[in-house]
Amino acid sequence: MPKESVAALVARLRPGYRLARAGRVVDDTGQFMDIIQGDVLRLAGRHYLVFKDAVERRFGYTDPKFWVKKCLELETGARAIVKLVFQESFPLRVGTVSTTCFRSPAKEARVLDVVRGDARFMQGFATRDTAGNLVRVIETVSGVSIENTVAALDMPHADYFRDLFPNLLARFTGACRAIAWLHSQGELHGDVGRDHLWIEHKTAAMRWIDFDYAYEAYENPFGMDLSGLGDILVFLAGQGVHTIAGMRESGLPESLLDTLAPDDFSLVHGNRLANLAKISPYIPERLNRILLHFAAASDVLYESVDELLADLTPVVQEMGGGLI
Amino acid sequence: MDPKKMLIAVDASENAQRAAEYAARIVGATPGFSLTLLTLERPPERDLYKDDAAHRAACQAREGEMRAAQGAIKAVLVAGGVPAGMISAHYVASCKSPQAEGADQCSLGQSIALEILDFAKAQGCGTVVVGRRGVSKAEEFLFGSVSSKIVHNAKNCTVWVIS
Structure with missing residues (x-):
């Protein structure tokens, strides 16, 4: 069965939504740098239209997070943040002390499970894409x-x-x-x-x-x-x-x-x-x-x-x- | 608790080696003493690895490193004049390690310091010997310190902290 195009998905699930760019439907999210605005991530039977990469603003500078996509869930119209797999370790300086920090999708997925339903924490779920990447779908905290x-x-x-x-x-x-x-x-x-x-x-x-x-x-x-x-x-x-x-x-x-x-x-x-x-x-x-x-x-x-x-x-x- | 029954906490650090060298200098071949080497395995965290295979390989490497360190410490004691018959060695695998399946005893890893003290108590060791890393106060706050925690929590035993 041929893959439904982004335009067709949007027309079916969000009729009337004005699409700035119709990209591709992505099942394997491994190459997160190639996933850009207008692409749709297909995860756990749902579709997430990518708006842009998230950025972190710290101490006056802007740090793009290419593996974190701000999205629209086409089925519900809800905003979502989709965190793709980026395994990295980096030195973290805490005041005068240094340590090695690891960015762990598995750990975040586990914590999301533990805090499910607890409003003191952000909510979301983890799922694997077709290539087995552990992707986390997060509800936006407004x-x-x-x-x-x-x-x-x-x-x-x-x-x-x-x-x-x-x-x-x-x-x-x-x-x-x-x-x-x-x-x-x-x-x-x-x-x-x-x-x-x-x-x-x-x-x-x-x-x-x-x-x-x-x-x-x-x-x-x-x-x-x-x-x-x-x-x-x-x-x-x-x-x-x-x-x-x-x-x-x-x-x-x-x-x-x-x-x-x-x-x-x-x-x-x-x-x-x-x-x-x-x-x-x-x-x-x-x-x-x-x-x-x-x-x-x-x-x-x-x-x-x-x-x-x-x-x-x-x-x-x-x-x-x-x-x- | 018998003060002549000494427990030496052993990991793969230079601090542990210093602790053993010091204990050997004090004890030597003096009759009545016994030295128990205790190694509590601390495997790398699963979260730090991409998949189970990579984690298992890292755990195996860590175990090899710690067992080798325990052997080296025993050699240090013997070289320092402690008869081999006075030394016993215990290696307690971590409950979190994939290698721990089927082990009689395993280390929960929540606090190495408290587990060392529990082991000393169970074995009737009246003296606990640990090396000291010499961390800063900030590092101790952020990451904890095994030797400090042993000093603070030890009861009915003497603690030697070797710098």
């Missing part, structure tokens, strides 16, 4: 990352901290609980960061995305996730990252900057202030003590997300953010 949410706020920190932070902290604590639960299932997120925690427009829920990073096993396999949670907490409490240069630029007096010691900065990211009470003295001591667990000065390091949660939960109650 929202904004925590990073961009906070970056878009134009208000003094004291106002932010009083009016917005308590609720953000409560919801972030819920997101931490989600990661603790994932760990209890024997899985790790792998890339916990403020660009991978999104606030959904429709529900205002925080949802974790992107689970494909994997690492060699270590004595504490969940340490990277825990460190990522600490970074986000410091970021949220501070309404951004505070480096010496940034603080100087924002007009903090030199006399205050002179009081900052290396021990006040993040253990992992030595240029980011963790002891935020030094520049924002209204930060409750109980919260600042948690931040200090992620500072270079800390003698007691968290070993699990549960330990972090045990400290965070009373702070959320104290600040009146409500428990979510």
Whole structure:
């Protein structure tokens, strides 16, 4: 039976849809660089019209992800992200520490199974194309990352901290609980960061995305996730990252900057202030003590997300953010 | 727990070799001591490999490397004057390894440190000897440290951490 053309598929499944380009129907997704706008991916009996490659914007530069396709599912009209197989390993620098990171389709497929139906995580399914490539079909999270949410706020920190932070902290604590639960299932997120925690427009829920990073096993396999949670907490409490240069630029007096010691900065990211009470003295001591667990000065390091949660939960109650 | 029953944790690192050299210098051929070499297999993670065949090959290579390291450590002890009869060696395969099927005992791999302490307790070893990698505090936070965790969790035994 001849393959139905892209034009015929669109006419049958999305009548009236204006196709910018009619490409080819792709069953073997191995050559992902050749898959472009207007092609249709045929996966698990469904058809995904490719719009474009996804891009990641980090630290002011744009990084195209040729193996991640933004698509339209022709059967339903829903937007979807299709992640094709790209096995790579690369050195990952986390602050002062380097490790080797692996992009693992199998790991992400497994995590998608584990979190199915749990709105705290992105949803999707994995399937194999005709060549056996493990492709992941992800439901689009319509929202904004925590990073961009906070970056878009134009208000003094004291106002932010009083009016917005308590609720953000409560919801972030819920997101931490989600990661603790994932760990209890024997899985790790792998890339916990403020660009991978999104606030959904429709529900205002925080949802974790992107689970494909994997690492060699270590004595504490969940340490990277825990460190990522600490970074986000410091970021949220501070309404951004505070480096010496940034603080100087924002007009903090030199006399205050002179009081900052290396021990006040993040253990992992030595240029980011963790002891935020030094520049924002209204930060409750109980919260600042948690931040200090992620500072270079800390003698007691968290070993699990549960330990972090045990400290965070009373702070959320104290600040009146409500428990979510 | 008998302090003269010593457990030496062995992997394929130079730290383990240093630990063995130190133990040999202290113990030598002194009667009454026994040295137990414990190797807990830690296979490469399945997620890091394209398919099962590649993972199996990597597991085999890792096992070969760790068994060879255990043999080398035993040789270090003997060369250091410890009679071979005072040394016993245990290799515990990982439960995750494809090679572990049918094994009497396997390592869960959730915490090498706690498994070493459990093994020491089961064998009545009163002294645990480990090498230290010398990781930074940041690395310890991100990845953990076997020797630190042993020190923090050891009960009713002495721990030698060899730098």
